Amino acid sequence: FGWNFAYLMIGITVIFLSFIFLIIIREPTREIRPPKDFFKEPLAWFEDSFLAPLKDLYLRYKNHLLLLLLLIFTYRLSDMFLGPMAMPFYRETGFTKIEVAEITNFYGLIMTILGGLFAGASVYRFGLSKNLVAGAILTPLTNLPFIYLNMIGHDVNFLIITITLDNFTQGFVNVMGVTILGTIVSKSFTATQFAFLVALVSVPPRIVSGGSGIIVDNMGFHEFFIICALLGIPAIIFSIMAHKRRQELGFE
Numbered sequence: 001f002g003w004n005f006a007y008l009m010i011g012i013t014v015i016f017l018s019f020i021f022l023i024i025i026r027e028p029t030r031e032i033r034p035p036k037d038f039f040k041e042p043l044a045w046f047e048d049s050f051l052a053p054l055k056d057l058y059l060r061y062k063n064h065l066l067l068l069l070l071l072i073f074t075y076r077l078s079d080m081f082l083g084p085m086a087m088p089f090y091r092e093t094g095f096t097k098i099e100v101a102e103i104t105n106f107y108g109l110i111m112t113i114l115g116g117l118f119a120g121a122s123v124y125r126f127g128l129s130k131n132l133v134a135g136a137i138l139t140p141l142t143n144l145p146f147i148y149l150n151m152i153g154h155d156v157n158f159l160i161i162t163i164t165l166d167n168f169t170q171g172f173v174n175v176m177g178v179t180i181l182g183t184i185v186s187k188s189f190t191a192t193q194f195a196f197l198v199a200l201v202s203v204p205p206r207i208v209s210g211g212s213g214i215i216v217d218n219m220g221f222h223e224f225f226i227i228c229a230l231l232g233i234p235a236i237i238f239s240i241m242a243h244k245r246r247q248e249l250g251f252e
Helices: 003-024 042-074 077-093 097-126 128-141 145-152 156-184 187-209 212-219 221-230 233-244
Strands: none
Touching: 042 156, 042 187, 042 233, 077 097, 077 128, 077 145, 077 156, 077 187, 077 212, 077 221, 077 233, 097 128, 097 156, 128 156, 128 221, 128 233, 145 156, 145 221, 156 187, 212 221
């Protein structure tokens, strides 16, 4: 059908699901404060829109805020660092466009969804903090099959195994990340706090991942995948620390 049709279907699906969730999900009970007028009270508007949400975040977590920020920053760093070089790796290893599309995109999407569903059920059964640690450990571990795939070269069967492990873990970790943010933000400042934390999750790691191509050019994919796995170690440390303080953080 071609790329245009594929992107069109993705766009339609996302829009359709967004409208469905918008209609089904109800607005949570929260404190509704009268909005400040930007033109009449610019300073009050700035304080209410930006300073108050950050102050609320600080007052609620205080001694644990640095740990939370470090955890959020590092939790998906390993995957984000690997992500930009995945497609060049597939091409260099000799996989065709059809193989990449069928395995990494179509099949990979299914595994990502399954990983997300499993994460939701696991959080419901075992709580957030334990799954937080599990996700942090699984992320670097599932980067390791790329090392073996790089050694053996073009092998469709092992690519399927690699994508199964990696995408399932991505789905799992994505749900963990959203759950962390949803737990941290307050109902009164949800939008601003969520935007701030999402920016912390996505922007700095993506800036750091800009150097992934330089590493591959100078060291090769083998060393690159090892570095990606090592980048997951800080997240393991911070998630274990958060698990030990789960009562104070509300991660139970």
